[in-house]
Amino acid sequence: MNLPRIIPNQTLNAQNWRADNNYATWTLFQQHPEYFTADTVGNLQRRYLNDHRIRETVAAGYLEAQAQINRLKFDIGLRYEGTREGALVAQPHSAQEMAATGLTAGTVDYVNYQYNYGRQLWKTGSYGDWFLSGGVKYDLNRHLVAQFAFSQAILRPDYGNLGGAISINESSQTVTVPNPLLKPEHSTKYYLSLQYYLEPSGIVAASAYRLDVKDMQVTGISVGPESVGYGPNDYAGYTYVSTINQPGVSTTNGVTLEYDQQMTFLPGVLKGLGLRGSFNWVDPDSVRVNLPIYSANWGVRYGRGPIDVQLTGNFQSSYRTSALSNTPTTPANGILYHADRTLWNVSATYKISKTFAFQIAGRNIFNAPDIVYSNVRSRVQLYSVYGSMWNVALKATF
Numbered sequence: 259m260n261l262p263r264i265i266p267n268q269t270l271n272a273q274n275w276r277a278d279n280n281y282a283t284w285t286l287f288q289q290h291p292e293y294f295t296a297d298t299v300g301n302l303q304r305r306y307l308n309d310h311r312i313r314e315t316v317a318a319g320y321l322e323a324q325a326q327i328n329r330l331k332f333d334i335g336l337r338y339e340g341t342r343e344g345a346l347v348a349q350p351h352s353a354q355e356m357a358a359t360g361l362t363a364g365t366v367d368y369v370n371y372q373y374n375y376g377r378q379l380w381k382t383g384s385y386g387d388w389f390l391s392g393g394v395k396y397d398l399n400r401h402l403v404a405q406f407a408f409s410q411a412i413l414r415p416d417y418g419n420l421g422g423a424i425s426i427n428e429s430s431q432t433v434t435v436p437n438p439l440l441k442p443e444h445s446t447k448y449y450l451s452l453q454y455y456l457e458p459s460g461i462v463a464a465s466a467y468r469l470d471v472k473d474m475q476v477t478g479i480s481v482g483p484e485s486v487g488y489g490p491n492d493y494a495g496y497t498y499v500s501t502i503n504q505p506g507v508s509t510t511n512g513v514t515l516e517y518d519q520q521m522t523f524l525p526g527v528l529k530g531l532g533l534r535g536s537f538n539w540v541d542p543d544s545v546r547v548n549l550p551i552y553s554a555n556w557g558v559r560y561g562r563g564p565i566d567v568q569l570t571g572n573f574q575s576s577y578r579t580s581a582l583s584n585t586p587t588t589p590a591n592g593i594l595y596h597a598d599r600t601l602w603n604v605s606a607t608y609k610i611s612k613t614f615a616f617q618i619a620g621r622n623i624f625n626a627p628d629i630v631y632s633n634v635r636s637r638v639q640l641y642s643v644y645g646s647m648w649n650v651a652l653k654a655t656f
Contacts, residue, residue: 299369306373307425311346312417334392339412341385345421345438346378352493353428381421381438387412393449403453413443415475419501426493433493437500439485444472460519469510473503478581499583510542510549530562545582550574550598564609571602579630586633594639597629614654621647 287294322335350373351359361368370376393407418436425434451465479502483492516536522529535556540549557570580594605619623646630640 299364299366302366303369303373306348306350306369306376309346309348309376309378310418310421311378312421313344314414314417315342316340329397331395332392333394333407335390337389337391339387339389341387341414341442342382343384343414343420343438344380344382345417345436346380347421347436347438348373348376348378348424349492350374350424350426352426352496383439385442387442387444401455401457403455405449405451405453407449409447409449411445411447413445413475415440415442415501419475419477426496431496432499433496434499435488437481437485437502440475440501441473441503443474443503446470456519458520458522461516463514463516465514465516467512467514469512471508471510472506474508475501476504476582477501478583480583508543510540510546512538512540514538527562530560532559532561533557534559545578547578547580547582548596550577566607566609568605569602570604571600573600574598576635591639592633595631595635597631597635599626599628601626613656614652617649617651617653619649 316339318337318339320335320337322333324334325332351371356363356368356372359368359371361371389410389412391407391409393405395403395405397403415437419440420438421436424436426432427434446469448468449465450467451463453461453463455461478499481498481500481502483490483498485500485502488498514536516534518534519532521531521533524531536554538553540551542549552573552575554573555571557568559566559568561567574596576595576598578593579596580588580591584591584593586592601622602624603619603621604623605617607615607617609615622644625643625646628640628642628644629638631637632639
């Protein structure tokens with residue numbers, strides 16, 4: 259496959275790719291409305307496909323207790339959450355059923371019948387959960403603190419995965435369905451840290467965590483019809499694709515190193531200097547979607563008198579964006595990855611008086627591109643240059 263050569267810092271027009279002018283199109287419509295024809299059938303079908311209705315009610319209560327014995331501090335909490343969910347799910351007729359009607363494809367009557375004139379099935383579910391959390395903190399000395407904590411939490415299903423319309427691909431005989439029976443993820447996180455406080459203002463810390471997730475939600479998976487609330491005779495012979503709860507427990511380990519200090523011990527004008535930085539490493543037990551293995555943040559700040567200036571940056575390593583069901587040979591993109599990216603930001607404030615301050619801030623000041631690639635780094639699927647964003651303001655405080 260021959261791909262177009264990507265040249266950084268050039269626009270789409272410079273690549274001779276088509277880029278329509280929306281303003282010119284609107285002007286043309288105003289001048290010659292007869293050039294345009296409403297897509298009545300397509301709009302009707304999209305309205306049916308995008309009709310998502312979800313109802314969720316959560317009732318919760320929380321109880322917490324704290325105690326201290328000399329240098330040792332305790333905290334324990336118990337929370338209950340009861341959840342009731344309902345989702346409207348459309349059930350369009352199959353191609354065989356539509357053929358038996360004698361209606362003409364591509365007409366309003368055909369689409370209305372295919373999607374049951376907008377009528378949907380209401381499917382409900384409920385569940386209740388108890389969550390325990392707590393921890394201990396021990397002051398080893400006036401500078402060094404050790405901490406252990408744990409917490410239980412829940413991640414409810416995305417609304418788009420619970421309800422909406424079924425998508426049918428007649429050529430591949432697949433049915434992509436929402437899953438109103440999708441269960442929430444339940445997680446338990448264990449956290450351990452050692453923190454050293456610097457005089458007079460700063461910290462050096464190292465922490466590690468373990469995250470266990472039960473019923474992790476995974477999209478784009480082939481399923482049996484019964485597991486998503488359908489009967490064996492619904493769309494017989496078709497493959498069902500949906501979001502499911504992965505069996506078992508998925509584990510992710512992580513380590514964070516951080517440093518933050520105000521350099522007040524330096525002489526003269528250097529007292530206003532501050533440095534900070536952190537590094538994160540993640541180690542999942544299997545491939546994850548939208549999870550960078552490495553990330554980092556850093557910053558330099560200088561404040562003296564009416565001036566306050568900050569230069570910050572962040573880095574994320576490449577990570578997968580495609581569903582876990584995708585393989586390198588999946589049409590049309592294989593497995594998509596978001597390339598590693600580094601962003602630099604700057605901000606400055608000048609305090610004119612007690613009331614007024616002038617501010618300027620820039621994000622992504624070096625205009626780093628946003629790149630998505632397929633299978634290998636050289637196979638670029640999307641190259642986006644958003645440009646730097648700058649804000650200038652005059653702030654008044656009364």
